[in-house]
Amino acid sequence: MxxxxxxxxxxxxxxxxxxxxxxxxxxxxxxxxxxxxxxxxxxxxxxxxxxxxxxxxxxxxxxxxxxxxxxxxxxxxxxxxxxxxxxxxxxxxxxxxxxxxxxxxxxxxxxxxxxxxxxxxxxxxxxxxxxxxxxxxxxxxxxxxxxxxxxxxxxxxxxxxxGQSVLSDADLAALHARMPLVDTPPVIEQGLGFSVDLALPGSTLVGYRAKPHTGVIDLDRIGHYDPTDYWEEVHATNGSIILDPGAFYILVSRESVHIPPDYAAEMAPYLAMVGEFRVHYAGFFDPGFGHAAAGGTGSRGVLEVRCHEAPFVLEHGQVVGRLVYERMSETPTQLYGAGIASNYQGQGLKLAKHFKSVG
CATH class of the missing domain: 2.70.40.10 (Deoxyuridine triphosphatase (dUTPase))
Structure with missing residues (x-):
């Protein structure tokens, strides 16, 4: 199939x-x-x-x-x-x-x-x-x-x-109507729009920016490193932040995302015209991500954002990426988060697994 x-x-x-x-x-x-x-x-x-x-x-x-x-x-x-x-x-x-x-x-x-x-x-x-x-x-x-x-x-x-199995916008809208893919009104245009959350409840902390001069990270060490040695906190009080040229940020999506078991998704940049930044490269979303039967109730997408040549004002709710959904040829016998080591099921704003938990 x-x-x-x-x-x-x-x-x-x-x-x-x-x-x-x-x-x-x-x-x-x-x-x-x-x-x-x-x-x-x-x-x-x-x-x-x-x-x-x-x-x-x-x-x-x-x-x-x-x-x-x-x-x-x-x-x-x-x-x-x-x-x-x-x-x-x-x-x-x-x-x-x-x-x-x-x-x-x-x-x-x-x-x-x-x-x-x-x-x-x-x-x-x-x-x-x-x-x-x-x-x-x-x-x-x-x-x-x-x-x-x-x-x-x-x-x-x-x-x-x-073969090719990417869902058209019409197919994506129909799928969302049957089983909601996000917990906000969907923005569907060449995929499902993904926006940034710069107004997290109860906190001004909205993300992290990589420090420019840090030590080496041993990729075998899980939960080992103090985040303050590698990251600066990014705070927003008015629903916006200014991205610095050349800087790398960890932010989080406003939407909680759901990938049903018969589908997979890949994150892609939204449009080159939206500004002087792009969402980074880790783009696969597995079947079962945010799915209730796999231990999720929708999961936020972590956004890896790099700013390019000019400072750029990023606003709360601004669309920064899109999820392109594809059909699976068969339903997997193993879903994301269901009995396998899935580090990011049910995640919010979260750094890589190599860092100690924040808060």
Whole structure:
């Protein structure tokens, strides 16, 4: 059937060798509608980000751009502001009619850790062509914090599709009428509009801004770091804040979002014309996110926002992104938040899992 492949289909693809890895893929890498990808044992420091381009391999292009290589076996620091290429443990041999899209995991995006997937012959980041066979690489650029990484860490994930299954605006409106997708009047235009909450009840705290000079974050340490060493609080008393050029912010959506079990979603920027900022890169929402049967009653979306060249006034309720919904090819046998380690079910304004809880 047409649609996003659920966990049971991904498991079948692994069994058939369409997805392979050394060492073997672990059961907990398989998510309701995606597969976590693991870093390999070496990182290449490169001069610039690149795509392989049609008819060319990543290894071939790496000869042009490699500066030096780093053994990750005992752990190594990827420094803020530098660009690295890491071969992943997984490789693909997709059947005809199967495409894939990759994205950073939620915790990766919340650390402003730009992580994109490239492949041999690829002409777009994070987009894997029909029937692709070959290796997969992660391009990693730490933007706000230097990070300590090791082989096997999971910074990005991949979602497989049979055909196209994106809901039209009419389909999305009909789905919302059957089972509300947000708890506010929906803004539907090329997806479901997502707005920013700058008037949280009982508090002037509306977000966090990354500090410019901080220590290294070891990505294996969960609930370890004091947020005040890495983040400044952002407060609003009048329903607006001014975004600083080059700064990275963690904010939260005004809407509580619901992803029904038969659907998956991906966050996309709203429009380039809305202002001098964009919502960041961690964009997959799994089936069951905010779903009552999976332990949710709607969940806020955390917004990873980066301001560009000019200061910009962001207002409470301003639409900053959109959720593009897709049909699943089958209902997953495992939902987000239901018996799996889902760090952000029922979330509000929340930093990455590496930081101690605030408040």
């Amino acid at each position: 047409t649609g996003v492949c659920p966990n049971q289909t991904i498991e079948q693809m692994i069994a058939r060798g369409e997805i392979a890895a050394a060492p073997a893929i672990l059961p907990d890498q398989v998510q309701p509608a995606s597969l976590d990808l693991r870093l390999g044992t070496v990182a290449y420091r490169i001069r610039a980000s690149f795509l392989a381009g049609q008819g060319r391999s990543v290894a071939e292009r790496l000869e042009e751009f490699e500066m030096h290589r780093i053994d990750l076996s005992a752990g190594a620091v990827l420094e803020k502001g530098c660009v690295y290429l890491v071969p992943l443990m997984e490789r693909l041999d997709l059947a005809e009619g199967i495409t894939a899209v990759a994205n950073a995991k939620s915790s990766t995006g919340r650390l402003d850790l730009l992580t994109r997937t490239i492949t041999d012959g690829g002409t777009e980041f994070d987009r894997i062509t029909d029937g692709y066979s070959g290796p997969v690489y992660a391009e990693i650029c730490p933007r706000s914090f230097s990070v300590l990484v090791r082989p096997g860490m999971r910074l990005n994930q991949i979602r497989f599709r049979k």
